[in-house]
Amino acid sequence: MGLDFDTAEPAPVKILQSPAVRIGLSISIATGLYGVSFGALSVTSGLDFWQTMALSLLLFSGGSQFAFIGVVAGGGSGVAAMGAATLLGMRNGIYGMQINALLQPRGWRKFAAAQLTIDESTATSTGQTDPDEQKRGFWTAGIGVFVLWNLFTALGALAGGALGDPKQWGLDGAAVAAFLGLLWPRLKGREPVAIAVVCALATVLAVPFVPPGVPILVAAVVAAGIGWFSHGRSDEGLEPDVDPYAEDHVHHHHDPARDSRGDRSGDDA
Amino acid sequence: MNLWMWLLLSCLLAYAWKLLGYLVPASLLRNPRTSRIAGTMTIGLLASLTVVNAVASGQSLVLDARLGALAAAAIALWLRAPFLVVVIAGAAAAAGLRLLGWD
Numbered sequence: 001m002g003l004d005f006d007t008a009e010p011a012p013v014k015i016l017q018s019p020a021v022r023i024g025l026s027i028s029i030a031t032g033l034y035g036v037s038f039g040a041l042s043v044t045s046g047l048d049f050w051q052t053m054a055l056s057l058l059l060f061s062g063g064s065q066f067a068f069i070g071v072v073a074g075g076g077s078g079v080a081a082m083g084a085a086t087l088l089g090m091r092n093g094i095y096g097m098q099i100n101a102l103l104q105p106r107g108w109r110k111f112a113a114a115q116l117t118i119d120e121s122t123a124t125s126t127g128q129t130d131p132d133e134q135k136r137g138f139w140t141a142g143i144g145v146f147v148l149w150n151l152f153t154a155l156g157a158l159a160g161g162a163l164g165d166p167k168q169w170g171l172d173g174a175a176v177a178a179f180l181g182l183l184w185p186r187l188k189g190r191e192p193v194a195i196a197v198v199c200a201l202a203t204v205l206a207v208p209f210v211p212p213g214v215p216i217l218v219a220a221v222v223a224a225g226i227g228w229f230s231h232g233r234s235d236e237g238l239e240p241d242v243d244p245y246a247e248d249h250v251h252h253h254h255d256p257a258r259d260s261r262g263d264r265s266g267d268d269a
Numbered sequence: 270m271n272l273w274m275w276l277l278l279s280c281l282l283a284y285a286w287k288l289l290g291y292l293v294p295a296s297l298l299r300n301p302r303t304s305r306i307a308g309t310m311t312i313g314l315l316a317s318l319t320v321v322n323a324v325a326s327g328q329s330l331v332l333d334a335r336l337g338a339l340a341a342a343a344i345a346l347w348l349r350a351p352f353l354v355v356v357i358a359g360a361a362a363a364a365g366l367r368l369l370g371w372d
Contacts, residue, residue: 033353036353074325081279082282099290113291176322176359199314200319207330211328
């Protein structure tokens, strides 16, 4: 058995040399860790352990999961929670289309890939140019985040249940911070900021007049109206909320604009 | 039981969105208006969820320790802190303000 070394060793070493796999693993760890905050917030919002786990295992999309428990925590109805979570999940359909074009998964892989289609796996995959790397990146980040996100959700749910009064620990403040943290990376430029401000105002105006949870749906309608009637970038807000290549951009030349800049400085020298 | 039903339905719909991208012909979804609405709605929903969790309490607007959490999170994000640190900063600010007596 031990003599299998020679044949077994090259494969894992090669895999770990793949930049997409390494990026995928690090994004898995970073994202998985904050599953703790989801698990803890979920049980303090009034969901039980298995409801919390069902969201992480089956719904598996951070923003929508936080939306669901956010509405429930605010006293909203189940149907309002579902509405917010579902509308927020629409972008995953667009990601699915991108991944389908890049990876062209066949048979059961298509259905597995669909469940793993989230911000992190899409960002890791689309940041690569080589088709094999795109494939490795998607599956590494997808499976990695899935496993760790669920593991840490369970941990957070168990810890959150033991906390007692959630307000004393500032967990309602943690929820506010979590949503701002999900929104922040999408606010690149003036237009997304304007959309965010308008929707925030619409929400505040709606709160006194409609049942809890519904103001979020009002904001969704306003946002959809802006998207329908204005003509801006068609991918506004659709860059996944993580940039696994943030550090790479400094050294490498992923985008053409950066390349030309690099070339120019080369000419100078 | 009622919450379970909406929860499982949410899971089903979330998977339906994801799968749709793989099953529908690319040309149909590549419509720029579709992806633009998906994008503006993502921004709008997250902005709304942030505000609701910061100032709404049932059907009234309340200014309490959660505003401190919002400010702390914004500062942490400004300083490019990782997500988990942002969340902890929000919790610490709210808990700290309550300790100081501002609810």
